[in-house]
Amino acid sequence: MATSSTPAEDVAQDGAVGRDSLTTRLGALLRTREATVIGALLVSLLTASLLVESFATPRNAGYLLLDVAAVAMIALPMTLVVITAEIDLSVASTLGLTSAVMGQLWTAGLPLETIVPLCLLMGALLGAINGVLVTVAGLPSLAVTIGTMAAYRGLAYVVLGDRAVTDFPLSWTSGVTGDVPGTEIPWIGLVLLLLAAVFGALLHATPLGRGLYAIGANPEAARFAGMSVRWIKLWMFVLTGTVAALAGIYWTLRYGSARADNAFALELSVVAAVLLGGVSIFGGRGSLPGVIAGVLLFGSISNALRLASVSEEALVAVTGLLLIVSVVAPNLTDRIRELRAQRARARVAAQSPTTTRTEQPTGGTNA
Amino acid sequence: MTEAPDTRTPQPGSAPARRGNGRANRRLPLARETGLVLAIAALVAVTWLYNPLFLSEQSVRDILLGATLLTILAVGQATVIVTRSVDLSVGSVLGLSAFGSASFLMAFPDLPFVLGIGVGVTVGAACGVVNGALVAVARVPALVVTLGTLYVFRGVDYWWASGSRVDAADLPETFLGIGRQSVLGVPVPALIAIVVVLAAGHYLRSYRSGRELYAIGSQPAAARLSGIPVDRRIFGAFVLNGSLAGLAGVLYAARFGSVDATVGTGMELEVVAAAVVGGVAIFGGSGTVYGAALGAVLLSTIDAALPVLQINQFWQQAVVGLLILLAIGLDRLLAVRAARRLRAGRHHGD
Incomplete structure (x- = not known):
C-alpha cells in the first residue's frame, strides 16, 4: 500500500512546498503530537476556568503544582529513558523505599541535613542497579524493572514494616509546601522549573541529547557512530533513580508521613503522562515540552474534576x-492521510495516463 | 520496548544449525519447568519439615485455592506475551467481571448460577475484544493500550459499583458452592485451573493457530510475509486472555463472596511476574503456559510458606522481586550459552 502511494505523495508534497514552504512548515509544526497536547492543555485550562468556580485562583494553582510535583519530577528523566527505548517501572518503589529509609533514619536520630543527601545517594544506587542489569547483563528493562519494582517495594516494607513515621519537624514539612516569600508561587514550582530547564537543555540542546534519540532510533547505528550506548543508558537509569529519590523526599515531607506504601502504583501515572506527551514507547521520538504539557493536562483535569466534586473514580x-x-x-489520522493520498494518486492517474505510466516503474524501484 | 532483531539467529539454509536450534528450543523450556517443579518441591519440603501442619488438608486446600486465580491469569497472559504483546489490564478485567457476575446473580437469584459464570466470562471477553481491536486494528503498542484500558475498565467498575458492594449473603448458595466444594480433595476452582492449563497448553503446542502465535512473537514481519493472519491471531490472543481474566473474576466472586470495585487492583504486574518467572520471554516467541502456571504456583507457595517459616511477612515482596531478576538472568545466561553452542555447532557443520 505504501509503495503504491509514494509517487502521488511526492507530487502532492512538491507542489505544496513550491507554493508556500512557510505555511507548510507551520502546518507540520501544528500537526505534531506536542502541539496537540499543548492545545488540549490550553483548552482544558480555559474550560475549567470558565466552568469550575475557584479553579483559576492562585491558591488552587499552587495546590495543583504541589499535587503534580512528584509525577512531574519523575517524568523528566523518564522521558529520557523512554526516548532511548528503555523503561523504568521501578520509580514508584524507589520513591517508597526512599521514604521508608528516610523515616527509619529520622527515628534513629540522624539530622535531616544528613538524611537527604544519603537518600539521594541511595536513589542513585538503586537506579544504577537497574542500569547495570540492563546494560551489563543485557536484560530487557521492562522485565528488570518489574523485578526491581517488587524488590524495592519489598525492601521498603522490610525497612519500615507497616509503621508510619510522622514526627518530622514542622520547619521542614511546611517549608516544602511553602511559598516563595512575597508571592503565591510554591517553592516546589521553582524547583520543577529548574529541573525542567536542566533536563530540557540536556535533551534538546546538547550532543548527548541528540545521542539519546539516535540510541532510541537505532542502538546498533548509534554504537557504530561511536557512542557508548551502554554508559549513556546506565547514566539515564542513575539519573531516574536519583530524581525518584528526590520525589520520595518531597512526598514524605509534603504529606508529613514516611510509609513503605507511599506512591504505590505511581509509575503508571508517570508512564501514562510521558506517553500522552507524545514520546514513542519504541524510543527515538518525543520532546520534553510535550511531556510537561501531558503531566499538567492530567493534573489540571483531575484537579478541576475534583473541585467540581466529580467522584475520584471518574478520574480513573x-x-x-x-x-x-x-x-x-x-x-487514525495517518490512515486517513494514506487513503487520501491514494485517492489523489487515482485522480492523477485518470488525468494524465501517459505520465503516470512512465513514472510508475521509477517509483516502484525507489521504494 | 523494542529490541534489535536477533542477529544470532542461524541463517536458514544451514541445516545442522537449524536442527541444533530446534533441539535447544525443546530442551530449554523443559529445563525451566523441571527447575520450577524442583523449586516448588524444595520449598514445600523445607516448610513441611519446619512445620508439618503446612501439609495438612486445610492448608493444602488454601494453597491450591490461592494459586488458582493467579494461575488462570498467568496462562492467559502467557498466550498474549508469546505474541510479543502484553496485557496490563487483567487486574481491572478481573475486577469488572467479578462485580458483573456477582451483581447479575444478586439481581436474578432464581436463574441458574451457570448464567452468572457466562456473564463474567462474557464481560472479560468483551474487554479482550476492546484491547485486541485497539492493538490489532488501530496498531497501537499493546503496553500503551492496556495501560489505558487498565484505567478505563477500573473506572467503569467504579461507576457501575458507585460505592456499593455485593456480599456473600446476597449470592445464591449454589454459586458460592463452586468455591467451597471439592472433588477427591481438590477444590473445584483448582480443577478448573488445571483444565485451563492443560487445554491452553495443548492448543499452543499442537494447533496450527497456536504455533502461529509463537511465529508472530519471534518475528512479526516474517510471520506476516509467510501468510499468517497476524492481526487476527493477536486479536484472538487478547480475547482469550480477556475471557480467562473474566473466568478468574467469576471464581473470585464465588470464593470470597464479597465483591466491591477495588477487586484485583494491582494484580497485573504480579501476573506478568508469574509468566516471566515461568520462563515466558517478555519479548515473545518462547515459553509455555505450563511454565507460566508453575511460576504462578511458585509465587503463591512463597506467599503461603513465608508466614509458616516465621520469616517476616514483609520480606515476601522483596523475595518475589529477587526471583524475577533471577529468572530473567537465568534465561539470559541459557540463551547466551545456547548461542555459543550453536556457533560452535555451525563450525563443525561447515
Whole structure:
C-alpha cells in the first residue's frame, strides 16, 4: 500500500512546498503530537476556568503544582529513558523505599541535613542497579524493572514494616509546601522549573541529547557512530533513580508521613503522562515540552474534576481514555492521510495516463 | 520496548544449525519447568519439615485455592506475551467481571448460577475484544493500550459499583458452592485451573493457530510475509486472555463472596511476574503456559510458606522481586550459552 502511494505523495508534497514552504512548515509544526497536547492543555485550562468556580485562583494553582510535583519530577528523566527505548517501572518503589529509609533514619536520630543527601545517594544506587542489569547483563528493562519494582517495594516494607513515621519537624514539612516569600508561587514550582530547564537543555540542546534519540532510533547505528550506548543508558537509569529519590523526599515531607506504601502504583501515572506527551514507547521520538504539557493536562483535569466534586473514580476512567485517544488518534489520522493520498494518486492517474505510466516503474524501484 | 532483531539467529539454509536450534528450543523450556517443579518441591519440603501442619488438608486446600486465580491469569497472559504483546489490564478485567457476575446473580437469584459464570466470562471477553481491536486494528503498542484500558475498565467498575458492594449473603448458595466444594480433595476452582492449563497448553503446542502465535512473537514481519493472519491471531490472543481474566473474576466472586470495585487492583504486574518467572520471554516467541502456571504456583507457595517459616511477612515482596531478576538472568545466561553452542555447532557443520 505504501509503495503504491509514494509517487502521488511526492507530487502532492512538491507542489505544496513550491507554493508556500512557510505555511507548510507551520502546518507540520501544528500537526505534531506536542502541539496537540499543548492545545488540549490550553483548552482544558480555559474550560475549567470558565466552568469550575475557584479553579483559576492562585491558591488552587499552587495546590495543583504541589499535587503534580512528584509525577512531574519523575517524568523528566523518564522521558529520557523512554526516548532511548528503555523503561523504568521501578520509580514508584524507589520513591517508597526512599521514604521508608528516610523515616527509619529520622527515628534513629540522624539530622535531616544528613538524611537527604544519603537518600539521594541511595536513589542513585538503586537506579544504577537497574542500569547495570540492563546494560551489563543485557536484560530487557521492562522485565528488570518489574523485578526491581517488587524488590524495592519489598525492601521498603522490610525497612519500615507497616509503621508510619510522622514526627518530622514542622520547619521542614511546611517549608516544602511553602511559598516563595512575597508571592503565591510554591517553592516546589521553582524547583520543577529548574529541573525542567536542566533536563530540557540536556535533551534538546546538547550532543548527548541528540545521542539519546539516535540510541532510541537505532542502538546498533548509534554504537557504530561511536557512542557508548551502554554508559549513556546506565547514566539515564542513575539519573531516574536519583530524581525518584528526590520525589520520595518531597512526598514524605509534603504529606508529613514516611510509609513503605507511599506512591504505590505511581509509575503508571508517570508512564501514562510521558506517553500522552507524545514520546514513542519504541524510543527515538518525543520532546520534553510535550511531556510537561501531558503531566499538567492530567493534573489540571483531575484537579478541576475534583473541585467540581466529580467522584475520584471518574478520574480513573478519564486518565485511561485520554491515554488511549492520544495514541489512537494520530494512528487514525495517518490512515486517513494514506487513503487520501491514494485517492489523489487515482485522480492523477485518470488525468494524465501517459505520465503516470512512465513514472510508475521509477517509483516502484525507489521504494 | 523494542529490541534489535536477533542477529544470532542461524541463517536458514544451514541445516545442522537449524536442527541444533530446534533441539535447544525443546530442551530449554523443559529445563525451566523441571527447575520450577524442583523449586516448588524444595520449598514445600523445607516448610513441611519446619512445620508439618503446612501439609495438612486445610492448608493444602488454601494453597491450591490461592494459586488458582493467579494461575488462570498467568496462562492467559502467557498466550498474549508469546505474541510479543502484553496485557496490563487483567487486574481491572478481573475486577469488572467479578462485580458483573456477582451483581447479575444478586439481581436474578432464581436463574441458574451457570448464567452468572457466562456473564463474567462474557464481560472479560468483551474487554479482550476492546484491547485486541485497539492493538490489532488501530496498531497501537499493546503496553500503551492496556495501560489505558487498565484505567478505563477500573473506572467503569467504579461507576457501575458507585460505592456499593455485593456480599456473600446476597449470592445464591449454589454459586458460592463452586468455591467451597471439592472433588477427591481438590477444590473445584483448582480443577478448573488445571483444565485451563492443560487445554491452553495443548492448543499452543499442537494447533496450527497456536504455533502461529509463537511465529508472530519471534518475528512479526516474517510471520506476516509467510501468510499468517497476524492481526487476527493477536486479536484472538487478547480475547482469550480477556475471557480467562473474566473466568478468574467469576471464581473470585464465588470464593470470597464479597465483591466491591477495588477487586484485583494491582494484580497485573504480579501476573506478568508469574509468566516471566515461568520462563515466558517478555519479548515473545518462547515459553509455555505450563511454565507460566508453575511460576504462578511458585509465587503463591512463597506467599503461603513465608508466614509458616516465621520469616517476616514483609520480606515476601522483596523475595518475589529477587526471583524475577533471577529468572530473567537465568534465561539470559541459557540463551547466551545456547548461542555459543550453536556457533560452535555451525563450525563443525561447515
